[in-house]
Amino acid sequence: MAKVGLFFDTQTGKTADIAEQIQSALGGDSVVELNDINDVELDKLSEYECLIVGSPTWNVGELPDGWGGVVDDLSGLELAGKKIAYFGVGDQIGYADNFLDAMGILEKELAEAGAETVVNWSTDGYEFEASEAQRGDVFVGLGLDEDNQPEKTEERIAAWSEQVKTAFSL
């Protein structure tokens, strides 16, 4: 089993594409296994040493369907000692009051399960009003906006992945 399990959800495919880009930036499938949360049992999160959790935000500040179906069970997982890095995909212009909310919702639940959040991300370079994923001047994880800033995605993933490699000792 790979050291890192990446768990994601997607409704129109963008977050799945991002998950593949992150996998490749971190060294491929021998290092990072991709898991669509709609296709796996939730217990699988506890099998990996390190985790990456990714989500788009939908329906104005809501989790997508897959994460929404398991969110009540996340805080009950046994994740003490696990490190989790997060990424969120959203639309800062269309949904400025709820930008990347899903990433913040997931981080709160999984921190309650005892996991350590690693690699936050500066809010510089984004224009939005409010976000559940914001803590002070950082997001709890990598923020991506395929609707308005797709040209920044590659460099953002590259910079964030270097920090994840350090945090996970990859």
Ligand SMILES: Cc1cc2nc3c(=O)[nH]c(=O)nc-3n(C[C@H](O)[C@H](O)[C@H](O)COP(=O)(O)O)c2cc1C
């Ligand atoms: C109806 C609708 C609601 C959305 N709500 C939000 C939102 O509240 N916050 C946000 O950041 N993005 C929101 N988005 C933008 C999506 O998260 C964004 O397009 C994302 O890239 C979709 O990812 P996916 O293809 O992986 O599902 C919304 C998009 C639509 C069409």
